Amino acid sequence: MNDPLQALLQLAQLNADYTAxxxxxxxxxWIDFFVDDCTYKVQPRENHERGFPLCTLALISKGMLRDRAYGIKETLFHDPYYQRHVVSLPRILRVDGDLIEAETNYAVFRTKLSQETTVFNVGRYLDRVRVTPEGLKFEARVCVYDTEMIPNSLIYPI
Structure with missing residues (x-):
């Protein structure tokens, strides 16, 4: 991908479609946004900045994403809630052939039924995106969240 403006527009569309x-x-x-050999992690900022590998959630293949999706739909029991993402424009860090590395800020709001909306998670996506015949796909998405704690448990992807 040689055109920086085109790369920016395509990354912005990828993030908009992903969060939608x-x-x-x-x-x-959600699963279809990733290549088969992918990584999806949710990690606290402190661990990321110190180089510690511990993550709140770590999925290391599309098969693991499928398993997580199945668990969300079929086996996890929790109070129902809605999420709403707000994302910034991506900042392209590097382009190398068909690989794009980017950083995008995000905020996730959560609304439980009959309750006020709250800020659930805020941070940044650190992405490695691959240009494929089907369009842009995540090779790696690391969601680095700013707080040291998240309320209750993490059910839905960030």
Whole structure:
């Protein structure tokens, strides 16, 4: 990908489509944003900055994403809630052939039924995105969240 403006527009669209799928709880569509040999992690900022590998959630293949989606739909019991993502424009860090590395800030709001909306998670996506014949796909997405704690448990992807 040689055109920086085109790369920026495509990354922005990828993030918009990704967050729309999660906000709509379309887990099958969420899986399709990744290549087969992928990494998806949710990690506290402190661990990331110190180089510690401990993550709140670490999925290291598309098969593990499928397993997580199945768990969300079929086996996890929790108070129902809605998520709404707000993301910044991506900042392209590096382009190397068909690989794009980018950083994008995000905020996730959570609304439980009959309760006020709260800020659930805020941080940044650190992405390695691969240009494929099907369009841009995440090779790696690390969600580095700013707080040291998240409320209750992490059910839905960030």
């Amino acid at each position: 799928a999660i906000d709509a709880q379309d887990w099958e569509r």
